[in-house]
Amino acid sequence: MSDELLYVTKAAKTMKSCGGTPKERLIKAAAEFALATKRPGDWPPELLAKAKKVCALLFIDGSFRGKITSMDSKTVTEHLAVLAKGAEDLSVDIEAARNQGRIPVS
Secondary structure: OHHHHHHHHHHHHHHHOOOOOHHHHHHHHHHHHHHHOOOHHHOOHHHHHHHHHHHHHHOEOOEOHHHHHOOOHHHHHHHHHHHHHHHHHHHHHHHHHHHOOOOOOO
């Protein structure tokens, strides 16, 4: 799960960065999160459930770009804050699962 953790962590950092507009950051973070969840079979079930909660905010019918580009600035900013927290929490949970031996360290 090293790639998954990397992309979840990158998504969280992208959302909190100052580079780009909020919409650009959210689109980039969503793409990174999509890479993190590309192989759901690699995820322990409880972590996959948490990842799916974040995905539910990002993706509708497998598409995120259209959803994000149609959002107003206030909504994008609110989503950035919620999703960044969700991605950060998920990163911590992945690390904890590794430390407990529930996921292999690669």
